[in-house]
Amino acid sequence: MPQLDTTVYLTQYRWTLLVLFLLFFLLVFFVLPTIKINWLIRKSVIKSKAVLGGDLELTKEVVFIWRHVLR
Numbered sequence: 649m650p651q652l653d654t655t656v657y658l659t660q661y662r663w664t665l666l667v668l669f670l671l672f673f674l675l676v677f678f679v680l681p682t683i684k685i686n687w688l689i690r691k692s693v694i695k696s697k698a699v700l701g702g703d704l705e706l707t708k709e710v711v712f713i714w715r716h717v718l719r
Contacts, residue, residue: 688713689713689714689717692713
């Protein structure tokens with residue numbers, strides 16, 4: 649039975665580490681920055697709504713953030 653064969657443990661361990669490292673790399677360098685940018689934009693929009701008293705107009709700060717992100 650291959651699951652009980654101790655000679656394949658090292659190979660499985662290496663592949664597991666490789667896959668987990670690649671997933672970590674993708675998460676840290678691609679997914680989390682996108683989530684952070686979206687969170688900052690939402691935070692500034694909510695803050696501008698509170699300042700404007702619930703109006704849906706965006707302030708210059710929010711527009712500046714969008715322009716900076718979309719460059």
